[in-house]
Amino acid sequence: MTSPLDAQPFAFALDLPRAALVIIDMQRDFVEPGGFGASLGNDVTRLQAIVPTVQRVLRAWRAAGGLVVHTREGHAPDLSDCPPAKRLRGQPSLRIGDTGPMGRVLIHGEPGHAIIPELTPLDGEVVIDKPGKGAFYATPLGEVLAERGITQLVIMGVTTEVCVQTTMREANDRGFDCLLIEDGTESYFPEFKAATLEMVRAQGAIVGWTAPSAALLGALGADRLIP
Numbered sequence: 751m752t753s754p755l756d757a758q759p760f761a762f763a764l765d766l767p768r769a770a771l772v773i774i775d776m777q778r779d780f781v782e783p784g785g786f787g788a789s790l791g792n793d794v795t796r797l798q799a800i801v802p803t804v805q806r807v808l809r810a811w812r813a814a815g816g817l818v819v820h821t822r823e824g825h826a827p828d829l830s831d832c833p834p835a836k837r838l839r840g841q842p843s844l845r846i847g848d849t850g851p852m853g854r855v856l857i858h859g860e861p862g863h864a865i866i867p868e869l870t871p872l873d874g875e876v877v878i879d880k881p882g883k884g885a886f887y888a889t890p891l892g893e894v895l896a897e898r899g900i901t902q903l904v905i906m907g908v909t910t911e912v913c914v915q916t917t918m919r920e921a922n923d924r925g926f927d928c929l930l931i932e933d934g935t936e937s938y939f940p941e942f943k944a945a946t947l948e949m950v951r952a953q954g955a956i957v958g959w960t961a962p963s964a965a966l967l968g969a970l971g972a973d974r975l976i977p
């Protein structure tokens with residue numbers, strides 16, 4: 751049975767047993783001071799502001815028994831999966847692999863690579879390590895979702911126009927219906943977030959749908975039960 755929820759550009763028919771909640775890159779390196787995001791000159795407090803909303807939706811999704819997928823952007827310690835073009839681009843104060851206040855930047859196993867403590871994955875939840883911006887590129891995500899019969903992705907995380915949008919476009923091309931939670935995603939650039947929301951749902955949901963977290967919580971029946 752599907753639960754219709756108010757979304758743009760039109761209602762999204764949530765089919766919980768066939769849906770996965772995908773939380774993109776809520777890692778210390780993007781959300782906390784001293785990490786990769788900050789090294790690029792960004793104000794990380796914008797990203798911290800969505801944490802309570804992401805927590806609320808995650809709690810409700812878990813309570814409803816839905817599949818949860820977390821992603822982490824990062825690289826092997828020897829950087830063999832990091833293209834030089836990615837590492838050398840721009841003038842960050844810390845490059846990928848350099849040592850900063852949270853260990854080596856965007857390297858597997860370092861403190862900064864971890865998902866923030868507020869959203870720590872539970873045992874049994876899927877964690878996908880990805881070397882690129884999209885969560886399907888060079889990862890087992892496609893197979894993991896196919897094995898479980900998943901056809902819908904409900905997406906939150908950071909940053910809206912980079913890893914979130916790239917993943918949504920990859921998923922759309924693979925035949926998934928994607929719903930982006932408007933207040934569960936954020937960018938270092940508010941105008942880029944606004945533009946991304948507009949462009950994904952334009953032309954009759956050409957990439958997917960967007961909805962506020964309240965609409966999803968309502969469809970999960972969690973708006974009154976979970977504070």
Ligand code: C5J
Pocket residue numbers: 774775780823883908909910912913914
């Ligand atoms: C970036 C991401 N912005 N998770 N990564 O480099 O969006």
